[in-house]
Amino acid sequence: MSLAHGHPYLAIPGPSVIPDAVQRAMHRAAPNIYTGELTQMMPGIIADLKRIARTDAHCAIYIANGHGTWEAALANVISPGDKLLFPATGRFAHGWSEVATRLGAEVEMLDFGKQSAIDPARVAEILAADTHHRIKALPVVFVDTSTGIRNDIKALRKVLDDLDHPALLLADCIASLACDPYEMDAWGVDVTISACQKGLMTPPGLGFIFYNDKADRVRENAGCVTHYWDWRPRTDPAELYRYFDGTAPTHHIFGLRAALDMIHAEGFDNVLARHRTLARALWAAFEAWGKGGPMELNMSDPALRSHAVTSAKIGEDRGDRLRDWCEQKAGVTLGIGLGMAAPGTYAATGYFRVGHMGHINAHMMLGVLAVIQSGMTALDIPFGAGALDAATAICAEA
Secondary structure: OOOOOOOOOEOOOOOOOHHHHHHHOOOOOOOOOOHHHHHHHHHHHHHHHHHHHOOOEEEEEEOOOOOHHHHHHHHHOOOOOEEEEEOOHHHHHHHHHHHHHOOOEEEEEEEEOOOOOOOOHHHHHHHHEEEOOEEEEEEEEEOOOOOOOOOOOOHHHHHHHOOOOEEEEEEEOOOOOOOOOOOOOOOOEEEEEOOOOOOOOOOOOEEEEEEOHHHHHHHHOOOOOOOOOOOOOHHHOOOOOHHOOOOOOOOHHHHHHHHHHHHHHHHHHHHHHHHHHHHHHHHHHHHHHHOOOOOEEEEOOOOHHHHOOEEOOOOOOHHHHHHHHHHOOOOOOEEEEOOOOOOOOOOEEEEEEOOOOOOOHHHHHHHHHHHHHHHHHOOOOOOOOHHHHHHHHHHHHH
C-alpha cells in the first residue's frame, strides 16, 4: 500500500513547482509573433527581470537552459587562449569551467571543496600574482545547486577593486535569482546569468543574461562570439523576432509574465523574506534530527546557506533509500546527491537535496519535513526529537 496517490510534490532544486496561474497563462492558442500582445509585453518583462536582478544593465533572453547561458555569457567576453579563474564550491563551477575549456579558454580552478565557501583572500593571492592581467574573467557560482553554498559576490568585487584588476566578474544566479538576496549593480557584477525554472517558477527553456557596459566593451573584441549567442541583437530590439534570433518561445513568455506578476503582487522583499523563513524552518528540523542521528547539513554556517536549496548527508545508501521511500510511499520527490560523490560518479547515495525555491509555502515545507521524518522512521534511520516542533516554531514567528 502506498500513500503517494494524490497530487505529487516535486521538492528537487529545479525545475521548481509551476504555479497554477503560470500553467493557465500558457494554456492558450499560439499567438502572432510579429505584432500584438506578445510583442507589446516584452519591454515590461525586461524591466521586471531587471528589477529582480537589481540592475540597470542590459538584458538578453535566450531559448536555453542554464547551461546555455553559461556558454552565451562566455562567448560574448572571451577569446580562445584567454585565462579564466574559476573558484569552485561544488559541481556547477566545474561544469561552467568545462564550457570555457571547450571554447578554447585556459582555465585555472581554485577548488574550495564541497563544504566551504569561497575565501576572498585566496582569490586575492592569485589575482595579485597576475601582474600582467592574463586573467580576463572571474566566473563565480553565487549559489551552487549541488552543495547549497552561497558565496560572497560583493567581497570578490572588493578584491578586484583593491587590486585594480580589470577582470570581469561574472555571477551564476541560476539557482538563486528571486530566492536569495542579490544586487547586481550594488555588488559590482559585470555579467549575471540566470534561468526561468527555479525562483522564476516557469518551465525550463528561458535563459537570461544581464550585462553592463564594461562587459559590452569587452564583447567588441571577443573571439568566441557567434551569431546565435551574440547578446547585442537581443537587447531592446525593434521587433520580437530579434529578441530570440528567430521564432519566440511564445508560451514560455506568457508563463513568465504570469510568474513575474505573482512576484510583484507579493512584493519582492516579501518573496525574499518568505524564502528566508522557510529555509530557516527546514534547517531547524535538520539540525534537530542530527542531534540523535546521522543527518548533517552540508554547510554548517547558516550565513553561507542558500535560501533556495539545501544539501544534506545522511550516510552511505541512506540518501537513496530515503528518497525512494518518500517518492514511492508518500508522493514527495527529493533531489539526488548531485555532485557530492567521488569523481566519475554522478551522485552520492548518502546525500540528498531539498529545493525550497519559487512557488512554496509553509504547508509545502512542513509537509516535506513530515514526510522525511516518516521515511526515516520507516527505514529505521535514527534521528533526534523535536524537529517538526522546531520547524513549526520558525513558521509561527512569521
